[in-house]
Amino acid sequence: KSFSGFPKGSAACLTPELLDQFGLKEEKLAQLTWWKTAKCLDLSSLPGLEVSGDLSTSTLHVSLPQAYLQYTAQNWDPPSRWDEGVPGLLVDYNLTAQSIHQDDSDSRMGLSGNGTVGANAGPWRLRADWQGRVDNDSTRRTQNLEWSRFYAYRALPALQARLTVGENYLYSDVFDSFRFTGVALTSDDSQLPPNLRGYAPEVVGVAKTNAKVIISQQGRVLYETLVAAGPFRIQDLNDAVTGSLDVRVEEQDGSVHTFKVDSASIPYLTRPGTVRYKLASGRPSALHGGNEGDFFGTGEFSWGISNGWSLYGGALGDNSYRALSLGLGRDLLAFGAVSLDATRARTQLRDETLSGASYRLSYSKSFAEYDSQITFAGYRFSEKNYMSMSEYLDARHYGGPVGGSKSLYTATFNKQFRDAGVSVFLNYSNQSYWDRPDQKRWNLSLARYFNVGAIKNVSFSLNMFRTQERDQPSSDGVYLSLSLPLGRTGSLSTSANRSQSKNSYSARFSDRLNDRTHYQLSASNTSVGGYLSHTGDLSDVDLTVGLEEDNYTSFSLSARGGATVTANGGALHRSSSMGGTRLMVDTQGVPGVPVRGYGSPTRTNAYGKAVIADISSYYRTGASVDLENLPKNVEATQSVTQLTLTEGAIGYRSLDVIAGEKAMAVLRMPDGKAPPFGATVKNARQQDTGIVNDGGSVYLSGIQPGDQMIVSWGADEQCTLTLPASIPTDGLSSELKLLCQTGTAKNAVAPPPTVGTPDDMEKKNS
Numbered sequence: 217k218s219f220s221g222f223p224k225g226s227a228a229c230l231t232p233e234l235l236d237q238f239g240l241k242e243e244k245l246a247q248l249t250w251w252k253t254a255k256c257l258d259l260s261s262l263p264g265l266e267v268s269g270d271l272s273t274s275t276l277h278v279s280l281p282q283a284y285l286q287y288t289a290q291n292w293d294p295p296s297r298w299d300e301g302v303p304g305l306l307v308d309y310n311l312t313a314q315s316i317h318q319d320d321s322d323s324r325m326g327l328s329g330n331g332t333v334g335a336n337a338g339p340w341r342l343r344a345d346w347q348g349r350v351d352n353d354s355t356r357r358t359q360n361l362e363w364s365r366f367y368a369y370r371a372l373p374a375l376q377a378r379l380t381v382g383e384n385y386l387y388s389d390v391f392d393s394f395r396f397t398g399v400a401l402t403s404d405d406s407q408l409p410p411n412l413r414g415y416a417p418e419v420v421g422v423a424k425t426n427a428k429v430i431i432s433q434q435g436r437v438l439y440e441t442l443v444a445a446g447p448f449r450i451q452d453l454n455d456a457v458t459g460s461l462d463v464r465v466e467e468q469d470g471s472v473h474t475f476k477v478d479s480a481s482i483p484y485l486t487r488p489g490t491v492r493y494k495l496a497s498g499r500p501s502a503l504h505g506g507n508e509g510d511f512f513g514t515g516e517f518s519w520g521i522s523n524g525w526s527l528y529g530g531a532l533g534d535n536s537y538r539a540l541s542l543g544l545g546r547d548l549l550a551f552g553a554v555s556l557d558a559t560r561a562r563t564q565l566r567d568e569t570l571s572g573a574s575y576r577l578s579y580s581k582s583f584a585e586y587d588s589q590i591t592f593a594g595y596r597f598s599e600k601n602y603m604s605m606s607e608y609l610d611a612r613h614y615g616g617p618v619g620g621s622k623s624l625y626t627a628t629f630n631k632q633f634r635d636a637g638v639s640v641f642l643n644y645s646n647q648s649y650w651d652r653p654d655q656k657r658w659n660l661s662l663a664r665y666f667n668v669g670a671i672k673n674v675s676f677s678l679n680m681f682r683t684q685e686r687d688q689p690s691s692d693g694v695y696l697s698l699s700l701p702l703g704r705t706g707s708l709s710t711s712a713n714r715s716q717s718k719n720s721y722s723a724r725f726s727d728r729l730n731d732r733t734h735y736q737l738s739a740s741n742t743s744v745g746g747y748l749s750h751t752g753d754l755s756d757v758d759l760t761v762g763l764e765e766d767n768y769t770s771f772s773l774s775a776r777g778g779a780t781v782t783a784n785g786g787a788l789h790r791s792s793s794m795g796g797t798r799l800m801v802d803t804q805g806v807p808g809v810p811v812r813g814y815g816s817p818t819r820t821n822a823y824g825k826a827v828i829a830d831i832s833s834y835y836r837t838g839a840s841v842d843l844e845n846l847p848k849n850v851e852a853t854q855s856v857t858q859l860t861l862t863e864g865a866i867g868y869r870s871l872d873v874i875a876g877e878k879a880m881a882v883l884r885m886p887d888g889k890a891p892p893f894g895a896t897v898k899n900a901r902q903q904d905t906g907i908v909n910d911g912g913s914v915y916l917s918g919i920q921p922g923d924q925m926i927v928s929w930g931a932d933e934q935c936t937l938t939l940p941a942s943i944p945t946d947g948l949s950s951e952l953k954l955l956c957q958t959g960t961a962k963n964a965v966a967p968p969p970t971v972g973t974p975d976d977m978e979k980k981n982s
Contacts, residue, residue: 227259227267228259228267228269228276229252229255229256229257230256230257230259230267230278231255231256231257232250232254232255232257235248235257236296236297237296237297238278238280238285238296239285239286239288239293239294239296239297240284240285240286240296241284241285241286244262244284247261247262248261248262249261262280262284264280264281264284265278265279265280266278266279266280267279287409291835291836292409292834292835292836292860293836293860295373295374295407297860298371298373298834298860298861298862299859299860299861299862299865299867300338300339300861300862300865301336301861301862301865301866301867301868302336302782302783302784302800302866302867302868303335303336303337303338303782303783303866304335304336304780304781304782304783304800304866305334305335305336305780305781305782306332306333306334306335306336306778306779306780306781306795306798306866307331307332307333307334307778307779308331308332308333308334308777308778308791308794308795308796309329309330309331309775309776309777309778309791310329310330310331310440310774310775310776310791310794311327311328311329311774311775311776312327312328312329312428312440312442312772312773312774313325313326313327313772313773313774314326314327314328314428314770314771314772315770315771315772316468316470316768316769316770316771317768317769317770318470318767318768319766319767319768319769320767322353322354322355323353323354324351324352324353324470325351325352325353326349326350326351326352327349327350328348328349328350328428328430328440329347329348329349329440330345330346330347330348330364330437330440330794331345331346331347331794332344332345332346332794332795333346334795334864336864336865336866339370339371339862340368340369340370341368341369341370341795341863341864341865342367342368343365343366343367343368343369343795343864344363344365344366344367345363345364345365345436345794345795346361346362346363346364347361347362347364347436347437348360348361348362349361364435364436364437365382365383365384365436366382366383367380367381367382367383367384368380368381368382369381369863369864371404371407371862371863372401373407373862375401375403376403376404376407376408377401377402377403377404377407377493378400378401378402378404378407378863379399379400379401380399380400380401380402381398381399382397383395383396383397383501384396384397384398384400384496384498385433385434385436386400386496386514386605387402387494388494388514388516388530389494389516389518389528390516390528390529390530390541390543390557390559391514391516391530391532391539391541391559391604391605392604392605392606393433393434393606394434394500394605394606394609395434395436395500395501395502396496396498396499396500396501396512397498397499397501398496398497398498398499399496399497399498400494400495400496400497400498401493401494401495401496402493402494402495402496403492403493403494404863405492406833406834406863407834419431419449419450419461419463419477420447420448420449420450420641420643420659420661421447421448421463421465421475421659421681422446422447422448422679422681422693422695422713422715423443423444423445423446423447423448423465423467424445424467424469424471424713424715424720425445425467425468425469425743425745425762426442426443426444426445426467426468426745426747426760426761426762426770426772427442427443427445427465427466427467427468428440428441428442428443428465428466428772428774429441429442429443429448429450429463429464429465429466430463430464430466431450431461431462431463431464432461432462432464433461433462438461440774441758441774442747442758442760442772442774444724444736444738444747444760445722445724445738445745445747446695446697446711446724447661447677447679447695447697461476461477462474462476463475463476463477468745468760468762468768468770468772469762469764469767469768469770470768473683473691474685475657475683475685475691476645476647476655476657476685477645477657485518485520485526485545485547485553485555486518486519486520486526486528486545487520488520488521488522488523489520490519490520491517491518491519491520492517492518493515493516493517493518494514494515494516494517494530495514495515496513496514496515497511497512497513497514498511498512499511499512500512500605500609508609508612508613509534509608509609509612510534510535510536511534511535512532512533512534512537512605513532513533513534514530514531514532514533515530515531516528516529516530516531516541517529517530518545523547524546524547524549525544525545525546525547526544526545526546526555527542527543527544527545528542528543528544528545528555528557529541529542529543529557532605536563536564536565536608537561537562537563537564537603537605537608538561538562538563539559539560539561539562539604539605540559540560540561541557541558541559541560542557542558543555543556543557543558543576544556544557548581551581552579552580552581553579553580553581554577554578554579554580555576555577555578556575556576556577556578557575557576558573558574558575558576559573559574559575559576559602560572560573561573561574561602561603561604563603563608563611565608565611565612565616565617570601570602570603570617571601572598572599572600572601572602572603573598573599573602574596574597574598574599574602574604575596575597575598576594576595576596577594577595577596578593578594579593579594580593593626593627593628593629594624594625594626594627595623595624595625596621596623596624597622597623598620598621598622598623600620600622600650602620603617603620604621607620607621620649620650620651621647621648621649621650622648622649622650623646623647623648624645624646624647624648625644625645625646626644626645627642627643627644627645628642628643628644629641629642629643636664637664637665637666638662638663638664639662639663639664640660640661640662641659641660641661641662642658642659642660642661643657643658643659644657644658644659645657645658653684654684655684655685656682656683656684657681657682657683657684658681658682659679659680659681660678660679660680660681661677661678661679661680662677662678663675663676663677663678664676664677671700671701672701673701674698674699674700674701675697675698675699676696676697676698676699677695677696677697677699678694678695678696678697679693679694679695679697680693680694680695681693691715691716692714692715692716693713693714693715693716694713694714694715695711695712695713696711696712696713697709697710697711698710698711702725702727703727705727705728706725706726706727706728707725707726707727708723708724708725709723709724709725709726710722710723710724711723711724720740720741720742721740721741722738722739722740722741723738723739723740724736724737724738724739725737725738731816732750732751732752732816733748733749733750733751734748734749735747735748735749736748742764742765742767743762743763743764743765743767744762744763745760745761745762745763746759746760746761746762747759747760748760751790751815751816752790753789753790753818753819753826754777754788754789754790755775755776755777755788755790755791756775756776756777756790756791757773757774757775758772758773758774758775759772759773759774760772760773776790776791777789777790777791778790778791778798778827778829780798780800780827780866782800782866782868784800784802784825784868785800785802785823785824785825786825787800787820787821787823787825787826787827788821788827789818789826789827789828789829790818790829790830791829792829792830792831793829795864796829796831796833796863796864797831797832797833797861797862797863797864797865797867798827798828798829798831798865798866798867799813799827799828799831799837799839799859799861799866799867799868799869800825800826800827800828800866800867800868800869801820801825801826801827801828801839801857801869801870801871802824802825802868802869802870802871803820803824803825803826803841803852803870803871803873804824804870804871804872804873804901804903805823805824806820806824806850806873806874806875807819807820807821807822807823807824808820808847808850809824809826809841809846809847809850809852809873810841810842810845810846811826811828811839811840811841811842811871812828812839812840812842813828813829813830813831813837813838813839814830814837815830817842817845824873831861831867833861833862833863833864833865834860834861834862834863835860836858836859836860837858837859837860837861837867838856838857838858839856839857839858839869840855840856840857841855841856841871841873843855847875849875849876849877849878849918850873850874850875850918851873851874851878851917851918852871852872852873852874853872853873853874853903853904854871854872854873855871857869857871872903872904874899874903874905874917874918875918876917876918876919876920876923877918877919877920877943878915878916878917878918878919879915879916879919879943879944879951879952880913880914880915880916880950880951880952881906881913881914881916881951881952881953881954882911882912882913882914882951882952882953882954883908883912883913883914883927883937883954883955883956884912884953884954884955884956885935885955885956885957885958886955886957886958890908890911890912891908891912891927891929891935891956892908892929892930893908893909893910894907894908894929895907895908895927895928895929896908896927896928896929897914897916897925897926897927897937898925898926898928899918899919899923899925900923900924900925903918905917905918905919905925908927908929913951916952919939919943920939921939921940921941921942921943922938922939922940922941923938923939924936924937924938924939925937925938925939927956934958935956935957935958936956936957937954937955937956937957938954939952939954940952
């Protein structure tokens with residue numbers, strides 16, 4: 217059987233490696249047959265498959281029914297196309313240095329940070345997380361550096377799951393979170409198409425001054441950043457984070473305020489016929505080392521019974537603790553989604569046995585027709601004798617029950633009034649206990665955009681919050697702001713703030729110097745300050761300064777970045793997530809080439825390597841050369857690449873970039889004839905440097921004095937040319953006359969290039 221575009225009696229050889237890239241369904245893969253010792257596909261074994269070729273362009277065209285292919289979505293590929301990356305080492309860091317001078321006391325200096333050290337080997341990711349802090353004043357010096365977590369993980373695409381071994385946190389949709397050392401196998405939502413993935417918590421608040429915000433969970437730092445004075449909203453936390461988060465805001469004036477954020481998931485719903493699961497076993501462990509409990513085991517599931525119903529539940533237990541949970545989720549269609557579950561726990565504490573239940577109701581609804589959304593609204597009530605696993609571990613540690621939870625209300629609401637240009641955001645949580653004070657927090661944000669005469673996009677915002685923590689006085693605040701645009705990118709804001717029974721007024725001007733750098737200058741009735749943020753090639757840098765009359769002077773500097781090393785080379789780079797996915801781009805030794813993923817471009821180092829860190833796992837990612845900002849005498853013959861990387865992978869791609877002079881040339885062979893139209897010119901690295909036009913004229917790029925190049929056409933015909941020892945600087949306005957010696961590249965010896973007219977070259981060879 218012959219196929220279009222191929223010589224009679226021949227057919228294309230589709231290898232198993234090529235078939236893997238098609239993303240065929242499992243049942244179709246099972247019916248394939250092979251020939252040539254299983255190296256080539258028997259094309260007739262896949263009905264509907266059409267193969268055609270174009271030998272002149274070395275192109276193979278393959279068409280097959282879409283029903284044969286696994287599910288795909290925009291920017292999402294099936295597992296058969298995922299790339300595990302290359303082996304390598306990585307170091308990511310987030311460092312913050314602060315210096316505060318109090319006018320009525322001594323200076324304080326501090327350095328804090330967190331990061332990840334890791335290694336990749338095949339599908340395995342080995343990681344070690346660290347965090348540390350050094351504080352120094354005239355009376356004492358304190359320092360703490362600890363490895364907060366050692367673990368290894370890998371993706372199991374066939375199970376749509378993630379296997380983790382080592383120190384871990386129980387991320388559960390049924391039970392609360394705690395730290396343990398052991399093994400966990402969990403369904404990985406990040407391996408699903410984007411429209412089927414989950415929900416990530418967010419943190420909102422108001423900073424009185426330029427401040428450092430630290431988000432942690434059970435002592436482990438999850439996120440640390442510098443924020444400018446005013447409202448802040450952190451939305452890029454990992455969607456695997458669940459449970460209660462501790463937020464610490466360290467102001468430049470030395471004051472510190474803390475609050476908790478309860479991150480709750482949307483109602484537990486699963487696609488019909490699908491089962492999601494999480495399994496874990498090990499021993500509870502403390503952050504600073506040592507075990508705090510007996511060996512435990514836990515498992516949970518969610519089963520999509522039908523289009524409208526999901527059944528979910530789980531079990532958790534060790535020698536002295538047992539918990540069983542069961543719940544139902546219901547899609548209410550136009551009325552949203554709701555879930556209800558109950559958990560029963562039995563705890564043995566020394567001579568006392570406690571038994572109790574906990575009940576949870578969750579609701580979520582998006583009102584598209586009203587431009588509003590209840591992201592999550594929930595209520596949980598726990599009986600007095602009910603203990604969660606983390607409360608049980610605390611009771612073991614302290615010798616008895618410690619403040620059992622009674623009830624928890626949480627709600628998040630968004631609303632857009634488009635005609636009025638108003639948006640509303642409300643977040644509320646209320647945690648009550650059986651034997652200690654309640655914890656309450658709410659935050660309300662309103663913003664309105666409007667025009668005043670010729671001034672467009674004026675904005676007014678109101679932020680109100682209240683936090684009531686145990687053993688702390690309640691913290692209330694109101695923040696009003698009016699912002700006017702200035703110029704193309706700048707804005708001027710005035711604000712009034714009332715917090716802790718004190719009033720303050722301020723004005724801020726913010727603008728950007730370029731696409732990579734923006735700044736903010738602020739002044740209030742008692743202080744002045746500045747904030748600068750720069751996106752660099754090697755790191756992201758934030759700088760804050762502040763001065764309050766008769767009180768303090770402060771300076772803060774933070775840097776976030778990393779280093780990645782593979783067998784192909786290494787580079788320093790920016791870092792988006794600690795130990796996360798990244799792509800190393802190789803421009804074949806050409807330095808200073810701007811390459812980019814989704815964010816700002818970064819330039820290759822002296823060895824032609826750059827690492828792009830803004831890469832999403834399991835998304836089809838594109839990396840490209842920024843052609844508009846290429847250095848002089850650099851050209852990219854291949855400027856775009858795409859791939860889908862698994863979580864934590866170090867991807868590697870080489871782009872065809874040429875550095876060198878440009879020149880117009882006319883080629884002649886020894887017989888005086890020109891190479892045929894369409895012949896290609898390649899350098900010693902097999903990079904295309906030109907294509908021959910009529911009469912042997914060719915535009916050459918990326919050439920170096922004395923280079924030897926190969927001109928080829930047809931099946932195996934070629935000639936070799938040698939560039940002169942010096943290339944005119946006006947190579948594009950004058951032509952080089954070059955002799956192309958026939959013969960193989962291996963044996964050809966080209967004479968020195970002849971400079972002259974084509975007629976002169978013809979006379980010489982006649």
